Amino acid sequence: EYDKRRNIVFDALQDMEGVICKKPKGAFYITAKLPVENAEDFVRWLLTDYDIDNETVMFAPAEGFYATECMGRDEIRISYVLKEEDLKKAMNILKQGLIEYNK
Structure with a gap:
């Protein structure tokens, strides 16, 4: 089940211009490098200023994991x-x- 979900996310990320990521083997998350200068600013923008049909998404900026x-x-x-x-x-x-x- 998790392999299927991982593949959905991984394949979608591979289709996004400028996004770089590796396919995880055992985790339940993917870390993705985005074509942005600051992921925290981008995540905040997604939450406060962007939606599609009144829906948006939230991600964890990865800087805090390093x-x-x-x-x-x-x-x-x-x-x-x-x-x-x-x-x-x-x-x-x-x-x-x-x-x-x-x-």
Whole structure:
């Protein structure tokens, strides 16, 4: 079940311009490098200023998961514990949000 969910998220991320990530083997999350300068600012923007049909997504900025200062500044951590349809919707919101944010 988790492999299927992981693949949904991973495949969607691979389809997003400028996003870089590795396919995890055992975790229930993916860390993805985004084409943004500061992931925390991007995540905040998603929550406060962006939606599709009154829905948005929340991700964990990855910087807090690193011991080295400034590592992960342009990365997010995406958990894939949601239902498949919810993951697909979230990945679409992320993709469209990145396009809008980087205009």
